[in-house]
Amino acid sequence: MSARTPGRTPTLEDVARVAGVSRATVSRVVNGIRNVDRDIQEAVRRAIEKTGYTPNRVARSLVTRRTGAVALVVSGAGGDVFGDPFFGRVVSGVVDYLRRHSTHPLLMLADDDAARDDVVSHLRQGGADGALLVTTHPDDRLPLMLAVAGLPAVVFAGTTQALSYVDMKHKKGGELAAWHLLDRDRARLASISGPRDVPASQERLAGFRRIAGDDVPNVAGNFTLASGEEAMAELLRTRPDLDGVFVANDLMAQGALGVLQASGRTVPGDVAVVGFDDSSAALACRPKLTTIRQPVEEMGAAMAELLLDHVAQPGLPPTSRIFEPSLVIRDST
Amino acid sequence: MSARTPGRTPTLEDVARVAGVSRATVSRVVNGIRNVDRDIQEAVRRAIEKTGYTPNRVARSLVTRRTGAVALVVSGAGGDVFGDPFFGRVVSGVVDYLRRHSTHPLLMLADDDAARDDVVSHLRQGGADGALLVTTHPDDRLPLMLAVAGLPAVVFAGTTQALSYVDMKHKKGGELAAWHLLDRDRARLASISGPRDVPASQERLAGFRRIAGDDVPNVAGNFTLASGEEAMAELLRTRPDLDGVFVANDLMAQGALGVLQASGRTVPGDVAVVGFDDSSAALACRPKLTTIRQPVEEMGAAMAELLLDHVAQPGLPPTSRIFEPSLVIRDST
DNA sequence: CTGAAAGCGCTAACAG
DNA sequence: CTGTTAGCGCTTTCAG
Numbered sequence: 001m002s003a004r005t006p007g008r009t010p011t012l013e014d015v016a017r018v019a020g021v022s023r024a025t026v027s028r029v030v031n032g033i034r035n036v037d038r039d040i041q042e043a044v045r046r047a048i049e050k051t052g053y054t055p056n057r058v059a060r061s062l063v064t065r066r067t068g069a070v071a072l073v074v075s076g077a078g079g080d081v082f083g084d085p086f087f088g089r090v091v092s093g094v095v096d097y098l099r100r101h102s103t104h105p106l107l108m109l110a111d112d113d114a115a116r117d118d119v120v121s122h123l124r125q126g127g128a129d130g131a132l133l134v135t136t137h138p139d140d141r142l143p144l145m146l147a148v149a150g151l152p153a154v155v156f157a158g159t160t161q162a163l164s165y166v167d168m169k170h171k172k173g174g175e176l177a178a179w180h181l182l183d184r185d186r187a188r189l190a191s192i193s194g195p196r197d198v199p200a201s202q203e204r205l206a207g208f209r210r211i212a213g214d215d216v217p218n219v220a221g222n223f224t225l226a227s228g229e230e231a232m233a234e235l236l237r238t239r240p241d242l243d244g245v246f247v248a249n250d251l252m253a254q255g256a257l258g259v260l261q262a263s264g265r266t267v268p269g270d271v272a273v274v275g276f277d278d279s280s281a282a283l284a285c286r287p288k289l290t291t292i293r294q295p296v297e298e299m300g301a302a303m304a305e306l307l308l309d310h311v312a313q314p315g316l317p318p319t320s321r322i323f324e325p326s327l328v329i330r331d332s333t
Numbered sequence: 334m335s336a337r338t339p340g341r342t343p344t345l346e347d348v349a350r351v352a353g354v355s356r357a358t359v360s361r362v363v364n365g366i367r368n369v370d371r372d373i374q375e376a377v378r379r380a381i382e383k384t385g386y387t388p389n390r391v392a393r394s395l396v397t398r399r400t401g402a403v404a405l406v407v408s409g410a411g412g413d414v415f416g417d418p419f420f421g422r423v424v425s426g427v428v429d430y431l432r433r434h435s436t437h438p439l440l441m442l443a444d445d446d447a448a449r450d451d452v453v454s455h456l457r458q459g460g461a462d463g464a465l466l467v468t469t470h471p472d473d474r475l476p477l478m479l480a481v482a483g484l485p486a487v488v489f490a491g492t493t494q495a496l497s498y499v500d501m502k503h504k505k506g507g508e509l510a511a512w513h514l515l516d517r518d519r520a521r522l523a524s525i526s527g528p529r530d531v532p533a534s535q536e537r538l539a540g541f542r543r544i545a546g547d548d549v550p551n552v553a554g555n556f557t558l559a560s561g562e563e564a565m566a567e568l569l570r571t572r573p574d575l576d577g578v579f580v581a582n583d584l585m586a587q588g589a590l591g592v593l594q595a596s597g598r599t600v601p602g603d604v605a606v607v608g609f610d611d612s613s614a615a616l617a618c619r620p621k622l623t624t625i626r627q628p629v630e631e632m633g634a635a636m637a638e639l640l641l642d643h644v645a646q647p648g649l650p651p652t653s654r655i656f657e658p659s660l661v662i663r664d665s666t
Numbered sequence: 667c668t669g670a671a672a673g674c675g676c677t678a679a680c681a682g
Numbered sequence: 683c684t685g686t687t688a689g690c691g692c693t694t695t696c697a698g
Contacts, residue, residue: 011675022685027677035683057458058400059675061391062690068460069402069439082428083421083613091415095442104455106402106437109428122437125390127401225617258619280416284558284617286591344691355669360693368667392691395674 010051019047030055061126070098070307071131072105073119075140081109085279086249086296090134090156093300101308105132116142123151129311132156132303133163138199152310154303157200164306164318166299170200173292173325174207177246177274180290182211184272184333186244191218192231192256194248201248204276208246221252225281228252232259244272244333250281250291257285257332272333287331295323343384352380363388394459403431403640404464405438406452408473414442418584418612419629423467423489426633434641438465449475456484462644465489465636466496471532485643487636490533497639497651499632503533506625506658507540510579510607513623515544517605517666519577524551525564525589527581534581537609541579550575554585558614561585565592577605577666583614583624590618590665605666620664628656 012030016023021040028036029044036044047053061067072094074081081087091105098105106128110116119142123131130152133143138159146153147162158165181189189212194201209216219234221227228247232255235242247253253275257267265271267287275282278293302321310316345363349356354373361369362377369377380386394400405427407414414420424438431438439461443449452475456464463485466476471492479486480495491498514522522545527534542549552567554560561580565588568575580586586608590600598604600620608615611626635654643649 012677013675023676024678024686025684028684031677037683040684054454054457056395056675057455057460058391058394059690060677062389062395062675062692063677065690067391072440082424083418085416085418088416088421091440095415095440099442099448099451104439104441104460107405107424107428107440108437109432115432118432121387122390124387127390127437254617262619281617284587284614286595345693346691356692357670357694358668361668364693370667373668389691392674393693395676395691396693398674 010053011056012053014051015044015047015053018051019044065126066311067126067129068102069104069106069128070304070311071108071119071123071128073108073110073131073133073142075110075116075133075135075137075142085251085281086277087134089279089296090300090303093297093302094132094304096297097301097304101304103129103304103308110135110140110142116145120145120149120151124149130154130307132307133158136198138197152307152314154307154310156299156303158320159199162318164310164320166302166306166321166323168200168294168299168323168325170203170325171207171210173276173294174204174209174246175211176207176292176325176327177204177276178208178211180274180327180329180333181244181246181272184244184268186272188239188242189213189216189244189246190235190239190242191216191246192228192235192248192252193218193220194252195222196220204248212246221248223249223252225251225255228255229259230255232256236260236263242271244274246274246276248276250275250277250279250285250289253289253291253332254281254285257289268331268333274333278328282328282330285332290330290333291328293326293328295326299323343386344389345386347384348377348380348386351384352377398459399644400459400462401435402437402439402461403637403644404441404452404456404461406441406443406464406466406475408443408449408466408468408470408475418614419582419610420467422612422629423633423636426630427465427637429630430634430637434637436462436637436641443468443473443475449478453478453482453484457482463487463640465640469531471530485640485647487640487643489632489636491653492532495651497643497653499635499639499654499656501533501627501632501656501658503536503658504540504543506609506627507537507542507579508544509540509658509660510537510609510625511541511544513607513660513662513666514577514579514605517577517601519605521572521575522546522549522577522579523568523572523575524549524579525561525568525581525585526551526553527585528555529553537581545579554581556582556585558584558588561588562592563588565589569593569596575604577607579607579609581609583608583610583612583618583622586622586624586665587614587618590622601664601666607666611661615661615663618665623663623666624661626659626661628659632656 134156143160155165193205219231221231275289275291282289282291467489476493488498526538552564554564608622608624615622615624
């Protein structure tokens with residue numbers, strides 16, 4: 001490890017000169033292409049060591065037309081996207097998959113039109129090989145923008161036909177919750193759903209009602225803890241004798257749990273509670289929350305995999321990957 | 334917006350031909366350099382419009398030797414870094430600052446030696462202009478690796494002299510907590526600290542004890558909710574008559590709160606509780622948690638700012654920026 | 667104020 | 683199996 005030309009960072013050319021071969025040969029060795037004589041390989045390796053050579057990613061990208069980076073775009077509502085435990089799990093899955101394919105995610109926010117344009121132009125400029133989109137709002141026009149621009153992209157919980165996406169069987173999740181509550185001999189059920197304009201939320205409710213009955217009372221929240229508290233309070237007012245409740249995400253369930261207990265009811269003694277997501281909030285509850293698990297990390301990984309496929313083979317038709325929910329029984333039921 | 338040469342994406346050359354000028358002139362217009370005739374500027378602009386030209390970032394980077402991306406490296410313990418509400422706030426601040434300077438963060442994990450080497454080599458390869466490091470562990474050797482490699486980097490809560498860093502007056506935070514508890518007429522204080530090997534955690538405790546007394550009982554947790562529960566239970570065993578407790582982060586405080594209430598004590602009636610961080614966990618507590626706020630978003634932004642300075646002016650000596658904690662009074666005291 | 671020319675560092679045919 | 687030759691698309695002296 002000795003510096004050769006002190007001022008400049010060594011290039012392929014430098015290594016080639018030291019090793020007494022051509023640039024192309026060095027390039028082959030660096031990129032692990034076989035067709036190179038053993039001895040020469042060794043010589044090149046020594047020259048690399050001696051010069052302290054590191055390949056220049058940018059120069060490489062210019063010719064391969066690939067950057068080894070993908071945009072991870074989050075267009076959640078409000079500023080606190082990164083604090084969302086759900087989003088954290090998605091990122092985890094994405095990062096974990098990408099790193100094994102020497103790719104890195106470029107974090108981008110798309111919370112307004114200017115930001116959305118930025119994302120598109122960044123991709124068009126070759127700043128990233130494709131995009132991973134995580135949105136809750138179904139009316140986000142970014143997916144469409146990317147689709148018409150012909151840029152590789154994969155959506156989490158997609159609503160666009162034109163792009164590949166991953167999603168989960170939300171309806172089935174609602175059914176699992178209902179079955180479980182019924183199993184626990186609960187007869188007076190109720191539910192707290194997410195916002196009316198979030199499809200996934202409506203599906204969960206539909207599934208729950210398919211099993212528990214179409215007339216099961218429901219109050220809509222907005223996925224925050226406080227909204228769970230309010231919804232629970234309202235439910236208690238209209239149906240004080242309830243003995244089982246299904247909540248469309250863990251955070252609202254946490255709020256509901258608190259209200260239930262503050263009202264003097266025990267959980268699961270008087271009322272059984274089932275959440276949704278299996279996020280860190282489920283474990284923060286006392287009692288720990290029984291919940292419908294979304295395999296979010298796997299879904300994130302699948303997104304990444306799909307995207308890398310699209311990057312490798314442009315023109316691949318849009319696909320989707322739908323995951324199964326599962327019941328995680330803890331102490332709230 | 335009409336496509337000219339259908340197959341290829343338009344280049345500077347194409348625009349130049351359409352506008353009847355040279356590449357250099359187009360480049361000047363694109364980069365907003367003044368010395369260009371009004372009329373020619375207009376002509377170029379029209380040609381850009383007509384061809385649908387977008388500058389190629391990679392080609393530009395190759396010559397400017399700048400990518401417009403920085404690595405955001407997180408080497409937290411365990412896999413769930415992204416779920417940490419604290420980390421989320423840092424990212425928020427970083428992203429918010431960077432976007433206003435047309436820079437994007439490249440998310441990287443540095444949880445083992447191989448990953449750390451990846452970070453260094455990625456930077457050496459010119460994959461990013463610098464690195465932002467967020468670690469809790471003081472013995473992480475990545476900062477040093479970057480320092481010796483001469484790569485621009487800024488650390489959150491730094492422990493290395495060789496790098497710029499941002500931090501907070503943790504000791505003062507502990508003092509604020511103690512003063513507040515004393516203000517509330519609490520006389521039998523106790524505390525739950527973070528791990529012994531986390532400097533920030535020790536400073537908070539030191540500050541608390543400086544005001545509350547060196548003999549105040551303390552149990553160390555590890556910043557998780559469960560550890561907060563255990564610590565509180567132990568504290569209650571040795572000091573059942575306590576009436577005020579300072580907890581080194583909100584998550585542990587949330588756990589402590591639950592144990593306190595389960596033991597039949599009221600908060601803040603019987604026991605007052607002060608947390609630390611002002612993370613989302615503080616708002617998830619019932620009663621809502623009084624806590625010592627860290628201006629994490631601002632700290633994240635400051636990190637980004639420092640880094641961009643270092644990138645713009647290589648050779649700039651390491652600096653630091655130390656922030657003030659503040660007391661946020663809610664309902665647990 | 668504008669153009670010509672020289673690379674930035676690398677990969678990828680194509681010969682040999 | 684190895685070297686030669688072209689570029690990838692852009693910025694930037696340097697003349698004019």
